[in-house]
Amino acid sequence: MTPDEQALAKKRFFVITAIRISAAFLIAFGIIIAFGNNQWLGQGVRVPVGLGMTLIGLVDYIVIIPMLARRWRSGQDG
Numbered sequence: 001m002t003p004d005e006q007a008l009a010k011k012r013f014f015v016i017t018a019i020r021i022s023a024a025f026l027i028a029f030g031i032i033i034a035f036g037n038n039q040w041l042g043q044g045v046r047v048p049v050g051l052g053m054t055l056i057g058l059v060d061y062i063v064i065i066p067m068l069a070r071r072w073r074s075g076q077d078g
Helices: 002-037 043-073
Strands: none
Touching: 002 043
């Protein structure tokens, strides 16, 4: 592995890890907002906002991460 390939692999690893962490936070905070006992969002707003955040986090975790890993594993640049 050349130094350029190694640097690219490190960047890709960092990107996938950052997406994993952000997706986990979106899922956790979405559930907390939707079902927690918080009063800073109105009753009619907090459930859709929380579930939306949770859904976005799940899509990131289930779709985006494997798609990037598959694309980058095959040697395609992106």
